[in-house]
Amino acid sequence: MIPESQAQSPAQAPDVACFSEHLAAMAAGVRKTRSGERSRLRLLAAAARLLDRVHHRDLLVEQICQEAGVAKGTFYIYFKSKDEFLLDLAARYVAFEIQAHPRLSSKNSDFTNMRLWVTWYERTFAANVGILKCLVQMGAQDPGMRDLWHQRNARIVDRSLSGWMKTRPDSDPALERMVIRTAGTMMDQSLFERYGVQTGQGVEVPGDPERIIDLHALLMFRALYGHDPDPGDLPSDSPFRRLLRAG
Incomplete structure (x- = not known):
């Protein structure tokens, strides 16, 4: 046996979650309409979706904001650069995967x-x-x-x-x-x-x-x-x- 055990049917494969959907669900769960965390999560979820279609070098901040449904200037309220943004996205993914x-x-x-x-x-x-x-x-x-x-x-x-x-x-x-x-x-x-x-x-x-x-x-x-x-x-x-x- 590899990981720590918990009751589970032998025939049942573990649930697999899509990270972009996980982030979108987290954003939807934020109660405050003008919450900065909601906007941040929407940007991250948008980028996670876009990366399935666009190479990270070709990914534009404008595309991310358009996909997230926020104004372009919103991105720079929370992130200094695209590289910093992608590092944050990847760090969140690693934590998500371990969970x-x-x-x-x-x-x-x-x-x-x-x-x-x-x-x-x-x-x-x-x-x-x-x-x-x-x-x-x-x-x-x-x-x-x-x-x-x-x-x-x-x-x-x-x-x-x-x-x-x-x-x-x-x-x-x-x-x-x-x-x-x-x-x-x-x-x-x-x-x-x-x-x-x-x-x-x-x-x-x-x-x-x-x-x-x-x-x-x-x-x-x-x-x-x-x-x-x-x-x-x-x-x-x-x-x-x-x-x-x-x-």
Whole structure:
């Protein structure tokens, strides 16, 4: 089991939330009509939506304000520059992602929890690829954004390692951390390629994203546990289920 457990059906994938929708809901929940926080959240939600369609270098303050339904001057009341604004947006996203980290059931098999965790991670990535692309690509030049990306990865590993060590208290935490980070990097590179997060367009086009989830969960499970899962823990239509039985 990876993260800390809480009762959950083995067949139920964790809820996946879109960050822009989360920000818009927060803005709508602000009671005061002229609240500065409402305007700030509307600007952030607008940018999160636009980043799914516009590269961060091409994103204009005027576009953000138009999308948010506020006057252009409103932006500079709350933010000194677009870079500062995007750093704030990315920092809020990292906090949002950590809060959404799934809690899995100790009643599930280890592989079921592994697959649920991978499902959460990959679907969350797909639902918020614009902001993640901004975070990674800006991080190549901006030290603040780069540090934020590293902090994000470290926090996800910390949450995962905490649950993992509860199941194997005699394991070496440093070694387990290295395995988790290495396996996670493998998954990230596949996602980067699929969604064009790095320079250029993605070229990996899987026929069925669910099968990619199965594959990543299986490879991560093998790396962490050192053996194959029970084939019955995979979805009934998974081709890997038949391969495990044949092996």
